[in-house]
Amino acid sequence: MARSRNPAFRAGLLAAATRVFGERGLGASTASIAKEAGVSTGTLFVYFESKSVLVNALYVELKTEMARVATDGLPIDAGPREQLRHMWDRWIEWSTTQPEKRRALAQLGVAEDLTDESRAATGEAYADIGALVRAIAEAGPMRAAPLALVLALMSSITDTVIDDLLLDPDPAGARSGLAFDAMWRALAG
Incomplete structure (x- = not known):
């Protein structure tokens, strides 16, 4: 039994x-x-x-949680900049208040045994986010860039800000705001 x-x-x-x-x-x-x-x-x-099943389950769990947190309370009637800023702020908060999850996700993201099914499951969780980023990028200087490159650029900027904030917290969010503005200019012009 x-x-x-x-x-x-x-x-x-x-x-x-x-x-x-x-x-x-x-x-x-x-x-x-x-x-x-x-x-x-x-x-x-x-x-x-198996360990591989655990790795895939945890990857899907954390990536899905991150997408859910980013879009929770998303101001649907707001413009693209405000929507992206909402997601940015939520990602920064999630990552800086739960660095353990962020570290684990960084490890899992490069795991050799991630399956196509796991990647597809997280892709579904990020579909709306990807659509927003694509729409923003198509109107700006990154319009000819593949979405994967745009997302990688955004991820790099976000990771840099998170690393900085973990070392030197900025309760007022000034540095995070400056980084968002720079990212926005890179995406939307």
Whole structure:
């Protein structure tokens, strides 16, 4: 008889994997993740049949959470700049208040065993964000650039700002605002 799967255990395992991968990288063992979660390795494998399955599940979980946070409360009637600024501010807040998740996501983003299905699942979560960025870029100096390049540029700027804010917090958001303005000019002219 198969064991039933408790959603709270699954969430606990994903939280433990977030901490362990964020601290030790993807080379961390499933045993260390199980220990961090306070369960046996066998219990981990009841929920995730392999480390690869765990890596993919956590990647989808964190990327989807990040997209949800960015678009939560998005001012639909606002213009593209205000919408992008809303997402920017939410990403910055999520990343600076949960650096563990950000570190884990950075590790997961380069995992060799990410599947096409996982990438597609996160692509769906970011579809509206991609459409907004494409519309903004098409009206500016980046109009001839592939969307992947535009998104990579945005990601690099965002990561640089987050790294800076983690080292030297800026409660008033002045540096974040300056970086957003620079990114906006690069995208929209």
